[in-house]
Amino acid sequence: xxxxxxxxxxxxxxxxxxxxxxxxxxxxxxxxxxxxxxxxxxxxxxxxxxxxxxxxxxxxxxxxxxxxxxxxxxxxxxxxxxxxxxxxxxxxxxxxxxxxxxxxxxxxxxxxxxxxxxxxxxxxxxxxxxxxxxxxxxxxxxxxxxxxxxxxxxxxxxxxxxxxxxxxxxxxxxxxxxxxxxxxxxxxxxxxxxxxxxxxxxxxxxxxxxxxxxxxxxxxx
Amino acid sequence: xxxxxxxxxxxxxxxxxxxxxxxxxxxxxxxxxxxxxxxxxxxxxxxxxxxxxxxxxxxxxxxxxxxxxxxxxxxxxxxxxxxxxxxxxxxxxxxxxxxxxxxxxxxxxxxxxxxxxxxxxxxxxxxxxxxxxxxxxxxxxxxxxxxxxxxxxxxxxxxxxxxxxxxxxxxxxxxxxxxxxxxxxxxxxxxxxxxxxxxxxxxxxxxxxxxxxxxxxxxxx
Numbered sequence: 001x002x003x004x005x006x007x008x009x010x011x012x013x014x015x016x017x018x019x020x021x022x023x024x025x026x027x028x029x030x031x032x033x034x035x036x037x038x039x040x041x042x043x044x045x046x047x048x049x050x051x052x053x054x055x056x057x058x059x060x061x062x063x064x065x066x067x068x069x070x071x072x073x074x075x076x077x078x079x080x081x082x083x084x085x086x087x088x089x090x091x092x093x094x095x096x097x098x099x100x101x102x103x104x105x106x107x108x109x110x111x112x113x114x115x116x117x118x119x120x121x122x123x124x125x126x127x128x129x130x131x132x133x134x135x136x137x138x139x140x141x142x143x144x145x146x147x148x149x150x151x152x153x154x155x156x157x158x159x160x161x162x163x164x165x166x167x168x169x170x171x172x173x174x175x176x177x178x179x180x181x182x183x184x185x186x187x188x189x190x191x192x193x194x195x196x197x198x199x200x201x202x203x204x205x206x207x208x209x210x211x212x213x214x215x216x217x218x219x220x221x
Numbered sequence: 222x223x224x225x226x227x228x229x230x231x232x233x234x235x236x237x238x239x240x241x242x243x244x245x246x247x248x249x250x251x252x253x254x255x256x257x258x259x260x261x262x263x264x265x266x267x268x269x270x271x272x273x274x275x276x277x278x279x280x281x282x283x284x285x286x287x288x289x290x291x292x293x294x295x296x297x298x299x300x301x302x303x304x305x306x307x308x309x310x311x312x313x314x315x316x317x318x319x320x321x322x323x324x325x326x327x328x329x330x331x332x333x334x335x336x337x338x339x340x341x342x343x344x345x346x347x348x349x350x351x352x353x354x355x356x357x358x359x360x361x362x363x364x365x366x367x368x369x370x371x372x373x374x375x376x377x378x379x380x381x382x383x384x385x386x387x388x389x390x391x392x393x394x395x396x397x398x399x400x401x402x403x404x405x406x407x408x409x410x411x412x413x414x415x416x417x418x419x420x421x422x423x424x425x426x427x428x429x430x431x432x433x434x435x436x437x438x439x440x441x442x
């Protein structure tokens with residue numbers, strides 16, 4: 001069994017940087033190490049797949065990689081099985097997870113990443129689906145997926161775009177912290193890593209660490 | 222068939238006011254008109270039902286009403302059928318809707334409000350479940366309900382605690398507007414009323430209007 005290799009980006013954009021630019025060095029290091037020339041892109045979190053592919057191609061082409069959109073492949077399962085690296089972009093987590101289920105891609109991606117050790121890069125919604133479940137997404141439930149259980153590439157949950165409570169706010173909607181604590185009142189809930197924008201969790205085998213400057217907050221049940 | 226009577230509060234708290242205090246006049250007017258002495262409270266959106274009941278009792282008792290918690294009733298369906306008024310408080314929308322389904326209360330509440338004309342007061346999560354579906358809640362999906370379809374007391378959706386886009390923000394998570402527009406990309410999605418904190422939608426029969434000062438924004442597909 002090859003080593004698990006994950007790069008989990010809290011967001012694809014960080015204030016002051018172009019799309020994915022802030023994490024360029026991390027992505028290049030991971031892909032160079034694996035001698036990857038082509039990245040398989042999964043655009044299901046947004047409605048316009050081809051427009052999303054065009055956007056993702058800009059940075060990857062500049063860095064010397066080819067990007068293929070899974071929506072252009074005749075057999076998506078086969079595309080996963082022969083992929084050199086997988087990138088799942090942000091958007092709506094419910095739509096993304098539902099489409100992964102609809103296309104029967106949950107187990108193929110899981111096997112490709114955990115058994116074959118193919119690098120997985122996810123951003124925002126792309127990291128919600130990489131974790132144990134989507135129970136801690138920030139997104140609106142715009143469609144109904146057959147389950148909230150996800151790829152389970154790591155045995156815990158992440159809250160991307162994590163924001164610390166703003167004690168000066170006059171807004172009375174729940175803070176992110178309150179929402180995560182409500183999740184922890186539920187049976188069988190998992191630990192949650194609140195990953196601030198600009199923070200990246202990398203996982204190599206059974207080792208995990210943080211990159212970037214923004215840091216993270218771990219909520220243990 | 223009696224007239225539908227709904228009071229849909231974007232939030233139970235507004236900055237500078239005690240719990241429910243900002244909407245006191247609207248609640249009292251509705252309950253007085255219906256000669257209500259007892260309000261049936263549904264606390265399912267929070268985990269500690271008894272503590273939630275105690276909190277809700279404070280303003281209602283002060284205004285001269287008795288509050289019964291549905292969690293203390295031996296037969297919740299019967300409690301709905303004999304209720305004089307129903308109040309569903311805020312918290313987590315997924316947990317609230319799941320518990321309504323688990324206790325088989327969807328149709329009993331719907332019948333009691335739409336056929337018998339019993340007043341319905343909802344706040345935050347309590348208005349998400351009053352609408353067509355919970356597709357436009359802001360809450361985290363901490364539990365998996367059997368459906369996102371809700372009480373459908375009105376044939377559209379509401380987004381409570383609606384916030385206008387903040388163009389000065391450096392945060393890259395989706396704005397509320399972007400999230401609602403993503404919902405409208407989906408088939409069969411409904412109009413969405415973005416109800417700002419401090420705004421109340423009242424419905425009498427087939428007439429609806431806004432109360433409060435904060436206003437609302439209507440997203441039509």
